[in-house]
Amino acid sequence: MAKTQLGARVDEDIAELAKKRAADLGLSVGDYLARLVQDDASGLRARAVEAAGRFLAEHQAIFDEAEDGERTRAAGGVRAA
Numbered sequence: 001m002a003k004t005q006l007g008a009r010v011d012e013d014i015a016e017l018a019k020k021r022a023a024d025l026g027l028s029v030g031d032y033l034a035r036l037v038q039d040d041a042s043g044l045r046a047r048a049v050e051a052a053g054r055f056l057a058e059h060q061a062i063f064d065e066a067e068d069g070e071r072t073r074a075a076g077g078v079r080a081a
Contacts (some may be wrong), residue, residue, distance in 0.1 A: 003030075
């Protein structure tokens with residue numbers, strides 16, 4: 001497939017973040033951006049965010065209990081015998 005060059009102006013912070021994330025994934029910045037656009041256009045990103053939201057809603061109590069336990073341990077939790 002032929003490639004077309006695009007130009008975009010973004011803040012320096014965004015450009016650096018894109019470069020770092022692309023490198024983390026072993027991709028060029030262009031391939032990374034293409035992947036983001038494809039995921040967005042296909043609805044994959046939206047479905048993933050929705051699924052994560054459902055997961056958190058269904059399991060929030062477990063996360064809350066774990067967090068409370070960590071706070072108790074960090075505070076030297078006193079337990080009644």
